[in-house]
Amino acid sequence: MSAVQVQQLVKEFDGGIRALDGVTFDVPKGELTSIIGPSGCGKTTTLKVVAGLVEATSGTVEVNGAPVTAPGPDRAFVFQDFALMPWATVLRNAAFGLELRGVPRREREDAAREYVEKVGLSGFEDAYPHQLSGGMRQRVGLARALAVDAEILLMDEPFASVDEQIRRQFQEDLLRLLSDERKTVIFVTHSIEEAVYVSDQIVILTRGPSRVSNVVRPGVDRSGGSDSIRRSQAYLDWVEQIWHDLQGYLER
Amino acid sequence: MAFSLLVWFAVWEVVGRLELVSLLPPFSDVLAAFPEVVSSSTFPEAAWITLQAFLIGMALSFAVGIGVGILMGTSRAIGSLMGMWVNIFESSPLTAIVPALMALLGFGLPTMIVTVFLFSVWVIALDTQVGVERVNPSLVEMGRSFGASRRVLFSQIVLRAALPELLAGIRLGLIRGLKGVVIGQLLIAVLGVGYLFELYSRNFLMPEFWALLIILFAFAFLASEAVAYFERKVSFYASSR
Numbered sequence: 335m336s337a338v339q340v341q342q343l344v345k346e347f348d349g350g351i352r353a354l355d356g357v358t359f360d361v362p363k364g365e366l367t368s369i370i371g372p373s374g375c376g377k378t379t380t381l382k383v384v385a386g387l388v389e390a391t392s393g394t395v396e397v398n399g400a401p402v403t404a405p406g407p408d409r410a411f412v413f414q415d416f417a418l419m420p421w422a423t424v425l426r427n428a429a430f431g432l433e434l435r436g437v438p439r440r441e442r443e444d445a446a447r448e449y450v451e452k453v454g455l456s457g458f459e460d461a462y463p464h465q466l467s468g469g470m471r472q473r474v475g476l477a478r479a480l481a482v483d484a485e486i487l488l489m490d491e492p493f494a495s496v497d498e499q500i501r502r503q504f505q506e507d508l509l510r511l512l513s514d515e516r517k518t519v520i521f522v523t524h525s526i527e528e529a530v531y532v533s534d535q536i537v538i539l540t541r542g543p544s545r546v547s548n549v550v551r552p553g554v555d556r557s558g559g560s561d562s563i564r565r566s567q568a569y570l571d572w573v574e575q576i577w578h579d580l581q582g583y584l585e586r
Numbered sequence: 587m588a589f590s591l592l593v594w595f596a597v598w599e600v601v602g603r604l605e606l607v608s609l610l611p612p613f614s615d616v617l618a619a620f621p622e623v624v625s626s627s628t629f630p631e632a633a634w635i636t637l638q639a640f641l642i643g644m645a646l647s648f649a650v651g652i653g654v655g656i657l658m659g660t661s662r663a664i665g666s667l668m669g670m671w672v673n674i675f676e677s678s679p680l681t682a683i684v685p686a687l688m689a690l691l692g693f694g695l696p697t698m699i700v701t702v703f704l705f706s707v708w709v710i711a712l713d714t715q716v717g718v719e720r721v722n723p724s725l726v727e728m729g730r731s732f733g734a735s736r737r738v739l740f741s742q743i744v745l746r747a748a749l750p751e752l753l754a755g756i757r758l759g760l761i762r763g764l765k766g767v768v769i770g771q772l773l774i775a776v777l778g779v780g781y782l783f784e785l786y787s788r789n790f791l792m793p794e795f796w797a798l799l800i801i802l803f804a805f806a807f808l809a810s811e812a813v814a815y816f817e818r819k820v821s822f823y824a825s826s827r
Contacts, residue, residue, distance in 0.1 A: 387727050405731045417728035421746060421820065431732040464822060482732065 337363040337486055337518040338384060343393035345379055353379045355543035356393070361486075361535075366512065366519040368529040371539030371547075372580060377522045378414075378490050380539070384520060385411050385488050397486065407435065410484035414491040416471045418463040424450060425459040427474050431482035442481075449477040452511060469500035476508070480515065487512075487519045493528065505532055506560055526580070530554060530572045531563065538579055548579060611792045616800070619793035623801070628782060636778040639695055640767045643702025647759055651707045652752065655714020656740075659748075665715065676708035680766075684773045693777065698770045705766030706759035713755025717748030749820045757813040764806045 338361035345354040354376045361367045369377045382388040384395050386405040395402040397409065405411075410431065418427045426433075429446035437445075450459055453473040463471055472492055479487055492508075493501045509532060512519060523529050529536050530552050540547040552572040554563055563569055595613050602612030623629055658665040658672070684701055691697040721744050729739045745752070771780020779798060786795040 382727075385731055387731055405733060407733065409731070411728070411731040413724045413728060415722070415724050417722070417724040419725065419743070419746070420822070421749075430728075434729065434732045434734045434738065462822075 335363045336360045337398060338520065339394075339396045340380065340384065341394050341396075343380065343383060343395065344391045345376070345383065345388065346391045353544060354383075354390070354393075356545055357539065358393075359537045359546050359549055361518060361520055363518050364516050365534035366521055366532055367535045367537060368521045368523055368533040369537045369539060370523055370526065370529045370576070370580075372541050373524065375539040375541040376544040377524075377539055381488050381490050381520060381522050385409055387411070407482065408484055409486045409488055410479035410482050412472075412475050412479045412487065412489040412492045414494050416463070416468075416475045416495070418471055418474055420463050423460050423462060424455060424466070424474050427463065428477040428481055431478050435482065445481045445483075446477065449481045450474070452480070453477045454507060467500075469496045469504060472496060472504070476511075480511070485518060487517045489519060489521045491522050491524065494524070501528075502560070508532065509556070526573050526576050527564075530569055530576065536576065538576060540580075550576070608790070609792060611796065615793040616796040619791075619797040620801075623782075623794050623797045628785075632778045632782050635695065635698075636767055636771065636780075639698035639770070639778070640702055640763060642695075643699040643767065644706060644760065644763045646699070646703045647707040647710055647763060648756065650703075651710025651755070651759065652714050654707075655711040655752075655755070656718055656744075658711065658715040659718025660744075668711075669715075672708050672711050675704070676712060680704050681769055681773075684770050687770075688774060693774050697774060698767055698778070701770035702763045702766040705769075706763035709762060710755040710759040713751045713758070714748065717751025717755075718744060720751065721747040750817065753813055753817040753820065757810050757817065760809045760813060761806060764802070764809070768802065 340357060340359050340361075343354050343357040344352070346352050357376065357380055359367075369380060371377055379388060383390045384397075384402065386402050386409070397406070419430065422430070425443060425446055428450050429437075429442040432442035432445060433439075447459065450456060453476050455470060455473050455477070458466065458470065463474065466474070472495070476492070479489075493504055496504060505528065521529075521532060531554070533552060536550050536552065537546055538548045538550070539545070550572070552568070554566065554569045554572065556563055558566070598610070598613040602610050602615070654668065654672070658668050680701075683704065684697070687697045687700055691700060725743055725747055726739065729743045734742070767778070768780060768783075771778040772783060774780060775784045779802065782798055783795065786792070786798065
């Protein structure tokens with residue numbers, strides 16, 4: 335069962351630059367699908383078309399069978415640069431998606447408080463974004479996206495601006511959170527390790543033309559905890575194979 | 587600040603007592619002239635018409651400057667259509683226009699209002715434009731992705747994020763508007779504080795002249811500090827957008 339179907343997506347920017355050139359893939363419901371590829375391959379553009387933030391030149395995106403033309407309450411976006419309002423507290427930022435939807439203050443703050451706690455920021459409700467580290471800021475971005483209770487979570491390189499140690503902790507926390515929430519996630523990343531570690535399915539994009547080169551399902555056994563996963567043969571093999579796939583395009 | 591004022595007023599007093607230049611009476615004489623200036627029959631009227639011209643002119647400047655600035659910041663076409671002219675007017679000696687305005691609008695309030703407007707509107711438009719252009723595009727995308735309407739996007743995100751530049755423009759605009767109202771009145775010479783300046787200097791009433799000038803200084807300072815107070819409140823996010 336697909337939650338999102340992307341078909342023959344073409345995006346041409348002003349000046350004739352083709353960011354996407356016939357991208358097609360399916361996103362199964364309740365799974366985490368990563369989009370990975372060299373920079374300039376249109377990963378983020380694809381995600382923004384799915385979000386309804388960018389209009390495709392041709393091709394379609396369907397969410398549960400309905401074509402996407404604009405942002406909607408079934409999708410929530412997590413931004414690479416967090417996109418927090420610097421003048422608002424953590425709680426108000428986390429509640430802002432609900433605020434825009436007209437949810438009464440009390441109700442939205444209760445929901446936001448719950449997710450602020452779930453992402454591990456209790457005690458920081460009244461802090462301002464500039465008082466937080468990058469990793470903590472992205473937790474606020476995640477809380478905001480979870481609080482609107484959208485079925486589909488769109489994450490644009492959410493950990494790109496976070497340093498490596500915190501990044502691993504964050505990946506753990508994300509997987510734990512998602513296992514409680516049963517969300518469909520599309521996750522853009524440029525890190526192969528990250529993609530193999532968190533994904534059920536990986537869509538590999540290539541550059542010039544920007545198309546899907548391969549869709550793989552690593553199916554790494556996650557039962558043993560993070561350290562044993564990162565040392566498992568399956569994990570290492572998948573990282574290696576995707577690296578090979580991409581290398582061919584990088585050298586061109 | 588109090589220390590600096592005391593020192594310079596002391597220096598002023600000493601220089602004034604030396605009677606080097608007739609333009610500069612001792613500071614104590616100036617202080618003594620304050621009650622006279624304020625209680626003179628012409629002062630309330632002059633202050634009122636000046637304040638009226640200033641407030642009406644500034645209100646127009648805010649409305650037009652912020653409106654035009656937003657348009658220039660959001661639409662590239664309007665930005666390039668207006669940008670050059672706004673910049674030219676911003677840096678041009680507008681004092682030269684005032685006599686022409688007098689011919690057109692007469693020696694009354696309209697001329698002063700238009701002078702205040704012309705002095706202050708450009709910097710407000712330019713700073714608003716910069717503020718709107720500097721709004722982080724992903725904040726706008728964030729708003730859109732969570733379903734904000736255009737109106738909400740503007741009032742809650744764009745204007746709010748542009749506030750540091752907007753306030754800087756308003757502060758500079760206030761100072762320029764005040765210059766405008768005084769210069770306008772000096773040229774008209776029959777109205778407001780400009781008339782009083784004219785009166786005092788023509789009759790060599792230097793203590794009164796200085797007292798009036800200090801009142802204007804204080805007003806300008808308080809107005810710009812009031813805005814600066816709000817500017818400081820939002821300055822923490824000017825760098826973190």
